[in-house]
Every structure is written in C-alpha cells, then in structure tokens.
Amino acid sequence: AQKVTQAQTEISVVEKEDVTLDCVYETRDTTYYLFWYKQPPSGELVFLIRRNSFDEQNEISGRYSWNFQKSTSSFNFTITASQVVDSAVYFCALRSIQGAQKLVFGQGTRLTINP
C-alpha cells in the first residue's frame, strides 16, 4: 500500500524566516512520482512541482526548493525568506505508474506566515 505522511499539521513562522515542510512516503513501486500542491485560503489546489523516483537532484525555483532523498523516502519542501502570501495548506502526494495514476495525498501542513 502507498502512504504519504506529513507529520507537521501546522507551522507558524514570522515573515522572512526559512521554513521546511516535511514529507515521508511509503511505496513498493520502483517507479513513482512525487508532487507538491499548494492550497491558498481561496481553496483551489495549485500544482507546484513534480519529481520522479529516478531523479534525486534537488530543485530550486525562486524562494522554493525541494530535497528528494530516496534513501529516507522523503521529499521535503523549503521556503526561503517566507512571505505572508506563502500562507496556505501544502500537500505532498505520491503517484504510482500502475493503474490509473491515482494520487495518494498526505494530510497536509497548514503554514501561517505572520507579518
């Protein structure tokens, strides 16, 4: 069975601090994909990044960076110099290549950036 765990239910930091959101996953598949989605207060789900199981390169996009470590089954997300607009619920998700490509989501981390 596949499982995604986001142990941090809520995080609150002051603006300009760096913050890391943890994601740990379980799967028996050798090929899989990991995703991060952002859900701002307006409620929609916004795709942020995708990573496949064969690519362990870290990725940086502006203030966002992602650290994928297959050895620890983790796909952590760091926001550098956080801003109030980063306040949202963030979901980590796992997608198998089997079947109809269903997504398995973590429980989400609610991030609050205080001014």
Next chain:
Amino acid sequence: DAGITQSPRHKVTETGTPVTLRCHQTENHRYMYWYRQDPGHGLRLIHYSYGVKDTDKGEVSDGYSVSRSKTEDFLLTLESATSSQTSVYFCAISESLEGHQPQHFGDGTRLSIL
C-alpha cells in the same frame, strides 16, 4: 489554468436527499477523478474514470456513484446523502497515463448535509 468547472460551488441539503455534482472539462483529457477533502485526511480518492463509460472505485467509494457519458463530463452522485458526506469535493483531470503529468484540479464544491 486547466479548463475545469465544478458545479455547484456550494450546496446545502438535507440527509436522505440525492445530490449530483458535476465536473466539466474543456481539455479533452481522458482521465478524471473525484476526491473529497476532510480535515486530517488530506484528499482521498472517491472514484475515477479512464474513459467514457469506464469508471472504477477509489479509496472511499461507499455511498457514491459516478457516470461519464461524455469525455468532458464526470458526474458524482450521492444517492441518499448522509452527514458524513459533508465535505469539500474536488474534481481532477489528467491527460495521459504518463506518471509525470500532474493532475489539475477544479476549484472544489463545498457540500453540507444537514
């Protein structure tokens, strides 16, 4: 933004009534999904479709049925709504079986069963 429209966006109804939620896409994507979002559970898959008239159950399918008579429309029906089905429902679409293709989500339907 992916062309996904969910309707209605909000609905309040009573226990025991039938409810149908609609997901309409303009992307001609083959795969469509219905999820529900509840506190502490993230999003959980209810049903999905891999083509017209081809559907299958997800993780939390009890009490729900779906239909897909056209590529662009995927309907989720609660035959007899219960209070435990109060939730936010999201539709998602995906272009292909290529695992790297992200699913894109609609804006959600907030459903309250009183």
